[in-house]
Amino acid sequence: MRYHLDIRIEVPTPTSSGGTRVWEAAWNARTDLTAPDGTVLAPKSRLWASHTGGHQQIGCIYTAQGLEFHHAGVIVGPDLTWNHDRWTGHPERSRDKELRGLPPEQYLRYALNIYRVLLTRGTHTTRIHSADRKTQRYLDTLIRPGSGSPR
Structure with missing residues (x-):
C-alpha cells in the first residue's frame, strides 16, 4: 500500500x-x-x-514522551496560538479527542505542557513550526530560524 x-x-x-x-x-x-x-x-x-x-x-505526545532524538521537529498545531502577548488554547482544534471538550483555560495548561515535553526531545537540534502564521512570526522573534541560537 x-x-x-x-x-x-x-x-x-x-x-x-x-x-x-x-x-x-x-x-x-x-x-x-x-x-x-x-x-x-x-x-x-x-x-x-x-x-x-x-x-x-x-x-505525538503519547508516542514520543520519554524518548530522546538527536534531531527533533515540533509542529505547533492550530490548538495553541500566540495572540495579544499571551498563549491561547483552542481545544476544538485539537486532534486529541480526550482533550477537545475541555474549557480553553484548562486546555491551555495541558497544551503548554504537551509542547514543552515535545520541545525537549531533541538532544542536538529541535526545529519548530507553527500552523498559525502569527504564532510562527512570534517564534521567529525568539529563535533565529536555522541558527540554533536565540537572538
Whole structure:
C-alpha cells in the first residue's frame, strides 16, 4: 500500500520568487509506509521511533514522551496560538479527542505542557513550526530560524 501523508505544510521560500516549499509526512502510521517502488519507508508500529525508518513519520505526545532524538521537529498545531502577548488554547482544534471538550483555560495548561515535553526531545537540534502564521512570526522573534541560537 502506498503511504498516506496526513501532514502537509507549505513554507514560504526566502527567495525573490515568493514561492513555497511543501513538506509532507505521515502521522503515527497505521499501515506500513511504502514508496511507490514498494520500498518500506517506515513500519506500522506504535513504537515507530524504535524501528528503522521510523524517522519517516510523525509521532505525538503519547508516542514520543520519554524518548530522546538527536534531531527533533515540533509542529505547533492550530490548538495553541500566540495572540495579544499571551498563549491561547483552542481545544476544538485539537486532534486529541480526550482533550477537545475541555474549557480553553484548562486546555491551555495541558497544551503548554504537551509542547514543552515535545520541545525537549531533541538532544542536538529541535526545529519548530507553527500552523498559525502569527504564532510562527512570534517564534521567529525568539529563535533565529536555522541558527540554533536565540537572538
